[in-house]
Amino acid sequence: MNQRGLTMIETLVAISILLIAILAIIRIFPTGLQATKTAEMKTVAAFLAQEMIEEVASYSYADIPVNTNEEYWYEPTHKVSDDPDSPFYFYTRETEIIYVNPNNNPLTESVTDLGAKQIRTTVYWNVPPGNSAKSLDIYTLRSQR
Numbered sequence: 001m002n003q004r005g006l007t008m009i010e011t012l013v014a015i016s017i018l019l020i021a022i023l024a025i026i027r028i029f030p031t032g033l034q035a036t037k038t039a040e041m042k043t044v045a046a047f048l049a050q051e052m053i054e055e056v057a058s059y060s061y062a063d064i065p066v067n068t069n070e071e072y073w074y075e076p077t078h079k080v081s082d083d084p085d086s087p088f089y090f091y092t093r094e095t096e097i098i099y100v101n102p103n104n105n106p107l108t109e110s111v112t113d114l115g116a117k118q119i120r121t122t123v124y125w126n127v128p129p130g131n132s133a134k135s136l137d138i139y140t141l142r143s144q145r
Contacts, residue, residue: 045123049138
């Protein structure tokens, strides 16, 4: 017998297969959006940390203050912006500066100035969903010339 066209069952099977494929593709989008948002937030955190590192590194060696006890930080932990409309509202940052012994490998903290200071900036933020806490540390060294 010569059939010209599709039966109702063949059409329903084809539509079902197509629908399953489309739904599988649609389920990928939220994961991609989440990965994009996470990468964006980490990039912003890197820029915020780098900004502070460059600010401190622009000072002369003698003008870079050093933490002398646990209570003092160059930049205590604080919100980068208090404006809820700012893209930096969800970030906090802290910067610590310590003396290090440049003769040790790896570097170790020193209580006296041996000619090297370590600048560490940490940026904290939360990634939705679930608001998992993330942080990024950037370190640099500054030495006497």
